[in-house]
Amino acid sequence: MKFSPLVDELIQSLRCLPGVGPKSAQRMAFQLLERDRRAGLKLATALGSAMSDVGHCQSCRTFTEESLCPICASAKRGRAGIICVVETPADVLAIEAGGHFNGRYFVLLGHLSPLDGVGPEELGLARLEQHLAEGEVTELILATNPTVEGDATAHFIADIARRYEVSISRIAHGVPVGGELEYVDSTTLALSFNGRLPL
Amino acid sequence: MKFSPLVDELIQSLRCLPGVGPKSAQRMAFQLLERDRRAGLKLATALGSAMSDVGHCQSCRTFTEESLCPICASAKRGRAGIICVVETPADVLAIEAGGHFNGRYFVLLGHLSPLDGVGPEELGLARLEQHLAEGEVTELILATNPTVEGDATAHFIADIARRYEVSISRIAHGVPVGGELEYVDSTTLALSFNGRLPL
Structure with missing residues (x-):
């Protein structure tokens, strides 16, 4: 059994979003239909105008x-x-x-x-x-x-x-601020030695 | 700095979806804008008609x-x-x-x-x-x-x-098929004992 055509179409369309699989798409569709139709309509408008007008x-x-x-x-x-x-x-x-x-x-x-x-x-x-x-x-x-x-x-x-x-x-590559040397990979560590600055 | 108004609006609107935070919304917006405007427009139409027509x-x-x-x-x-x-x-x-x-x-x-x-x-x-x-x-x-x-x-x-x-x-509550007793919580296990069926 499938849902009614419009609901099905919405779930399928939501899958174009990155990281959204069938279950997430279903959850998104139901959340919008059940709780927040206004936000859904706003998203539809925002999507429509962004896709057509943004260059x-x-x-x-x-x-x-x-x-x-x-x-x-x-x-x-x-x-x-x-x-x-x-x-x-x-x-x-x-x-x-x-x-x-x-x-x-x-x-x-x-x-x-x-x-x-x-x-x-x-x-x-x-x-x-x-x-x-x-x-x-x-x-x-x-x-x-x-x-x-x-x-x-x-x-x-x-x-x-x-x-x-x-x-x-x-831009310089090296150990990120707040990182610990112990957990930095060897390539990054090598780059941070090569790029050392006089103190 | 923010993005241009339409892009900003799209990113904000995407956050109405469950489980979508600021970073995911940004990634979704850029993915649609860069790679798949047709899918974005299709989603806009599907959202619009589902939100208005589904009862x-x-x-x-x-x-x-x-x-x-x-x-x-x-x-x-x-x-x-x-x-x-x-x-x-x-x-x-x-x-x-x-x-x-x-x-x-x-x-x-x-x-x-x-x-x-x-x-x-x-x-x-x-x-x-x-x-x-x-x-x-x-x-x-x-x-x-x-x-x-x-x-x-x-x-x-x-x-x-x-x-x-x-x-x-x-409906019966108990140990799910394929599950292992070792990992089933005690309440479920108790329910599965209470609901035991003659074999």
Whole structure:
């Protein structure tokens, strides 16, 4: 036995969300139907308008419904002349939460992955090079993830950036603050020794 | 820094789903925006129509957009004269998956919980009593959850049903098939001894 068509359709559709299997989808559908139809309708509207209207910032490629995202639109952030390259919009949020970076971002929306058909074009590297060619950027910080693909992407971008007058750096990798040496993996520990700073 | 208004709204709205916190909501929103806008739009439509159109079956109170759910609409299921009382529509699905029950259901959509303002009226017990008064029901199986509230609800319904000519039973509680005695809690074990059957 299945549920009635509309309920069934809702449960099936909820499974498009990451990490939601058949049981969770069922629980979500019943929770909304039983307890919170208003929230469900609000979610339907929010989903509809976000899916149709949200595009990419023309300057940094993050998600926005305007032509420029709030950070790129801010003149103050542009004055610093620093661009930080990250993989996802979530990374932007993580860095902004610290409040220590006052430059702009460039969001790759992925990393180089030839097997999945993700090349320089998919990452918008032409747009990044255009930023560099305009000459307003003095520093490029590569903050892609410390994974094989992230590192490869960082090196690839560094190779492009060397053609322009811009200082290029990669964020430091090492023991996280509050972590214990005992539980840190050997690669991270090796990187933290290589990247040691004079005290 | 926040995201742009539409993205922010989407992330906030996704948090109405059970078990979805700020990080999961963000991941869901980005996954849909980056990878699967079509699925997102489909979900928006499914949510919208389910929230507006799905009501309750007039006979058993489960979710359906028709006046009767498929089970209540089936003459074959009514002929058995058995009603199984469950707490949620998900319980109906669990019992139907077994395929061993050929009667109808009555879905309480909750359990008695005076502190939360859930009384006999909220559980639709008047409708259930009406079924009993019509005289077509010969057996009432109480399959509420084996919790304090579920048990209380079962006893409350049994008290009502005793006024009518109907046999009343509660589903058996005991050691689940495939379980190991060693890991079964003492209350369940005690119930399984009390409910032992001649072999």
